[in-house]
Amino acid sequence: MKFKRLKLSGFKSFVEPTELRIERGLTGVVGPNGCGKSNLLEAIRWVMGEGSPKSLRGGGMEDVIFAGTQARPPRDFAEVSLLVDRDAQEAGEDQAGEMEVTRRIERGAGSAYRMNGRDVRAKDVSLLFADAATGAHSPALVSQGKIGAVIAAKPQQRRQLLEEAAGISGLHARRKDAEQK
Ligand code: ATP
Numbered sequence: 001m002k003f004k005r006l007k008l009s010g011f012k013s014f015v016e017p018t019e020l021r022i023e024r025g026l027t028g029v030v031g032p033n034g035c036g037k038s039n040l041l042e043a044i045r046w047v048m049g050e051g052s053p054k055s056l057r058g059g060g061m062e063d064v065i066f067a068g069t070q071a072r073p074p075r076d077f078a079e080v081s082l083l084v085d086r087d088a089q090e091a092g093e094d095q096a097g098e099m100e101v102t103r104r105i106e107r108g109a110g111s112a113y114r115m116n117g118r119d120v121r122a123k124d125v126s127l128l129f130a131d132a133a134t135g136a137h138s139p140a141l142v143s144q145g146k147i148g149a150v151i152a153a154k155p156q157q158r159r160q161l162l163e164e165a166a167g168i169s170g171l172h173a174r175r176k177d178a179e180q181k
């Protein structure tokens with residue numbers, strides 16, 4: 001799975017509609033402190049289904065909505081769209097190609113998801129990314145402070161992290177399931 005484009009509107013500091021193309025190869029985001037670099041990574045985690053406001057540095061999920069500044073009023077919704085591309089090998093012939101995943105939150109109304117414009121469940125979105133061995137909790141996404149947390153982790157936690165990175169934690173879960181049957 002390849003990420004091709006990220007669109008944000010009303011998400012954290014990205015109050016105006018913003019579109020970023022994600023080209024092949026390595027992408028770097030540079031800028032002064034507080035300009036929104038971490039917010040971009042959080043937008044990617046959020047659209048992939050992140051359910052914990054704390055891991056998005058907020059107290060409640062609505063904290064991702066632009067809260068307003070002295071010069072601008074707050075927004076009443078936030079929306080993030082991620083365009084991904086899948087080849088036939090990972091998605092099958094009929095599902096291969098581009099797919100746009102959108103998550104929108106409105107004040108007092110919670111989150112809703114769409115895939116290529118169609119309403120879907122949160123579960124459909126998490127399955128899409130789980131199949132591609134990525135997702136909101138993928139060890140491929142390393143947030144600020146995470147490196148320190150790995151160094152300070154107990155051996156058991158560190159092992160868990162390595163197993164997730166190696167893509168074998170799903171196998172453990174399935175074995176446990178099979179043993180109980
Ligand atoms: P650093 O280099 O220090 O890591 P950064 O580029 O990663 O900085 P972010 O942490 O992404 O910066 O952005 C922080 C900015 O986003 C702050 O100015 C904060 O006020 C703003 N921000 C976060 N949430 C909201 C919100 N809901 N509404 C408005 N602004 C927000």
Ligand code: MG
Nearest residue numbers: 037038039144
């Ligand atoms: Mg940052």
